[in-house]
Amino acid sequence: xxPPGIDTVPAVRCIVKLGGSSATEKDKFETLNExxxxxxxxxxxxxxxxxxxxxxxxDWSRGSKADQASHMPExxxxxxxxxxxTPFVVVHGAGSFGHFQASKGRVNRxxxxxxxxxxxxxxxxxxxxxLNHAVVRAFATECIPAVGVxxxxxxxxxxxxxxxxxxxxxxxxxxxxxxxxxxxxxxVLDSGQGCAILSGDVIVRQLAFxxxxxxxxxxxxxxxxxxxxxxxxxxxxxxxxxxEDGDWKIIDPQLEAGLEVQTNVAAHDTTGGMETKIxxxxxxxxxxxxxxxxxxxxxxxxxxxxxxxxxxxxxxVGTIIRKAIPGELGQ
Amino acid sequence: xxPPGIDTVPAVRCIVKLGGSSATEKDKFETLNExxxxxxxxxxxxxxxxxxxxxxxxDWSRGSKADQASHMPExxxxxxxxxxxTPFVVVHGAGSFGHFQASKGRVNRxxxxxxxxxxxxxxxxxxxxxLNHAVVRAFATECIPAVGVxxxxxxxxxxxxxxxxxxxxxxxxxxxxxxxxxxxxxxVLDSGQGCAILSGDVIVRQLAFxxxxxxxxxxxxxxxxxxxxxxxxxxxxxxxxxxEDGDWKIIDPQLEAGLEVQTNVAAHDTTGGMETKIxxxxxxxxxxxxxxxxxxxxxxxxxxxxxxxxxxxxxxVGTIIRKAIPGELGQ
Numbered sequence: 001x002x003p004p005g006i007d008t009v010p011a012v013r014c015i016v017k018l019g020g021s022s023a024t025e026k027d028k029f030e031t032l033n034e035x036x037x038x039x040x041x042x043x044x045x046x047x048x049x050x051x052x053x054x055x056x057x058x059d060w061s062r063g064s065k066a067d068q069a070s071h072m073p074e075x076x077x078x079x080x081x082x083x084x085x086t087p088f089v090v091v092h093g094a095g096s097f098g099h100f101q102a103s104k105g106r107v108n109r110x111x112x113x114x115x116x117x118x119x120x121x122x123x124x125x126x127x128x129x130x131l132n133h134a135v136v137r138a139f140a141t142e143c144i145p146a147v148g149v150x151x152x153x154x155x156x157x158x159x160x161x162x163x164x165x166x167x168x169x170x171x172x173x174x175x176x177x178x179x180x181x182x183x184x185x186x187x188v189l190d191s192g193q194g195c196a197i198l199s200g201d202v203i204v205r206q207l208a209f210x211x212x213x214x215x216x217x218x219x220x221x222x223x224x225x226x227x228x229x230x231x232x233x234x235x236x237x238x239x240x241x242x243x244e245d246g247d248w249k250i251i252d253p254q255l256e257a258g259l260e261v262q263t264n265v266a267a268h269d270t271t272g273g274m275e276t277k278i279x280x281x282x283x284x285x286x287x288x289x290x291x292x293x294x295x296x297x298x299x300x301x302x303x304x305x306x307x308x309x310x311x312x313x314x315x316x317v318g319t320i321i322r323k324a325i326p327g328e329l330g331q
Numbered sequence: 332x333x334p335p336g337i338d339t340v341p342a343v344r345c346i347v348k349l350g351g352s353s354a355t356e357k358d359k360f361e362t363l364n365e366x367x368x369x370x371x372x373x374x375x376x377x378x379x380x381x382x383x384x385x386x387x388x389x390d391w392s393r394g395s396k397a398d399q400a401s402h403m404p405e406x407x408x409x410x411x412x413x414x415x416x417t418p419f420v421v422v423h424g425a426g427s428f429g430h431f432q433a434s435k436g437r438v439n440r441x442x443x444x445x446x447x448x449x450x451x452x453x454x455x456x457x458x459x460x461x462l463n464h465a466v467v468r469a470f471a472t473e474c475i476p477a478v479g480v481x482x483x484x485x486x487x488x489x490x491x492x493x494x495x496x497x498x499x500x501x502x503x504x505x506x507x508x509x510x511x512x513x514x515x516x517x518x519v520l521d522s523g524q525g526c527a528i529l530s531g532d533v534i535v536r537q538l539a540f541x542x543x544x545x546x547x548x549x550x551x552x553x554x555x556x557x558x559x560x561x562x563x564x565x566x567x568x569x570x571x572x573x574x575e576d577g578d579w580k581i582i583d584p585q586l587e588a589g590l591e592v593q594t595n596v597a598a599h600d601t602t603g604g605m606e607t608k609i610x611x612x613x614x615x616x617x618x619x620x621x622x623x624x625x626x627x628x629x630x631x632x633x634x635x636x637x638x639x640x641x642x643x644x645x646x647x648v649g650t651i652i653r654k655a656i657p658g659e660l661g662q
Contacts (some may be wrong), residue, residue, distance in 0.1 A: 029393065058449075058457075059454060060451075060454035061461060066454075101392075105391075112508055112509065115414040118509060119387065121510075122389040122390075122471050122510070123390060123392070126391070126392050126464070126468055126471060127392050129460075130464065133457070133460060140457060145450070145453050147456055147484075148456070148484070149484040150484060153485040153501070155486065155501070177520055178443065178444070179453070189505075195508075
């Protein structure tokens with residue numbers, strides 16, 4: 001199975017980064033945020049999947065709707081099933097899954113020959129795949145044909161914590177098959193130091209470069225990017241940021257010159273918080289792919305997934321990070 | 332990261348096929364056989380892993396020993412941790428996970444463009460990865476550095492149900508990193524018909540060809556291979572079978588000429604039961620790698636994992652399938 005030819009490659013509409021704090025209760029050990037996860041699944045279905053059977057679930061496991069009552073069509077020839085999915089990809093963070101284990105086991109320091117690090121590596125993978133499974137099930141419940149793809153076993157690897165081996169081709173192939181690949185931040189092998197953490201944000205950046213989606217959406221636990229920690233009462237939401245060749249400028253609102261953007265990073269976030277996110281988002285925008293940062297589960301998230309703010313910002317609350325138009329950065 | 336060079340490739344001691352009926356209650360929907368799974372984990376640890384910390388668990392997730400009481404060493408520099416693993420691989424079947432979904436969704440018929448098949452594909456993957464997660468956790472609890480590897484996302488694919496793309500190189504790399512890869516029967520993409528079921532037995536055969544282990548062990552829910560369904564009171568355990576160029580002969584006991592081996596296949600076993608197993612086992616033996624078929628969790632399973640019956644069968648109960656010595660098949 002070689003990668004599909006150019007003529008059959010579907011245009012990817014969107015890559016969605018589901019923040020760890022959005023899918024999980026970030027401060028409660030291995031606890032899902034079931035409400036936000038379910039809301040997100042519903043929004044993804046509304047935007048990307050047209051299905052004639054509202055009640056069809058693709059989760060036929062114990063504890064699912066299909067298990068409790070029959071929401072499955074009786075047989076495959078059931079005429080009313082019609083599914084039409086716009087190609088998109090989801091990458092989720094770890095939140096309260098994986099971070100504790102990765103931190104305790106010092107996985108990102110990478111000496112896999114150390115037995116305690118190896119134990120931490122195994123423990124981290126157990127935890128992040130547990131979350132991935134829950135996310136896939138939440139999506140499948142909403143009739144989204146989601147399939148889990150763990151970067152660790154799908155050919156992604158680092159060297160001294162830098163991504164050196166990726167596998168967007170297989171993700172492309174899953175899209176071609178009409179499936180939704182759900183990747184995640186993972187513990188991976190590292191040819192330099194042994195093992196490392198590969199963050200979901202880095203995966204999103206690489207997929208964006210390779211798959212060239214129309215836009216990228218970061219679903220976070222705050223309404224967008226602020227000039228300082230959002231808990232600060234003086235924090236100002238940055239509505240529009242322009243990027244060019246690694247430089248960036250806040251277009252809206254106009255701030256005093258030299259003001260630094262401060263960010264809020266939880267201590268146990270092994271892969272960096274908002275700062276990493278902005279850096280990755282900026283490099284995606286620099287590549288010509290606009291990025292929307294928005295609060296998970298809100299009506300603004302729904303609009304972002306539709307791509308509406310790209311043509312008409314209106315009353316939309318969130319941050320647009322886009323490539324600068326020539327001369328805009330005043331260089 | 333290129334595949335490791337010849338000089339650093341570890342010799343694989345054993346490939347273990349953990350039958351679906353061994354890890355699960357085959358007739359109870361998505362139900363683990365926790366006792367057999369735990370016994371198998373203990374046997375694998377006893378045979379393949381030497382560890383100085385009896386209580387160390389590598390499962391640090393909710394519901395684990397580490398979560399309930401601290402069985403984790405306090406920090407990585409803890410001097411008493413010493414882990415030494417003989418390279419081996421585990422492949423498990425699906426048992427009561429996945430078969431129902433695959434059968435209902437007609438996944439092995441493969442028309443992924445049919446939305447009901449697509450739903451079945453998604454549902455099957457949810458179910459088999461749920462089992463894989465449970466198996467990995469059971470092993471990690473016993474201080475085995477297990478990592479789940481789903482063939483679907485690790486580069487394995489079929490064409491018209493025949494394996495055409497495999498990825499033993501990445502499995503080899505995980506062994507080199509001192510990890511235990513745990514693969515499983517899976518729903519995969521099929522470049523001929525759309526999708527298909529790739530059975531654990533086929534994966535074992537391919538891995539055996541590529542990794543050339545000293546021997547292969549099939550852990551099943553019966554004491555070995557019989558001449559007819561083991562439930563038949565006249566069933567005779569076949570102790571030794573010799574194979575050469577696709578022909579095979581029962582060496583012990585000596586049966587009447589022309590007696591056919593009958594087998595017991597559960598109706599919902601989508602990938603074939605004992606018959607597929609014997610065919611795959613015979614082709615592995617034909618390649619010069621002896622195969623032991625034995626009852627999961629028994630003392631005989633422990634001996635099989637040690638490889639003892641290969642040099643001294645003694646009182647061992649099970650089936651040895653091996654390459655014939657020249658002239659043995661009377662040709």
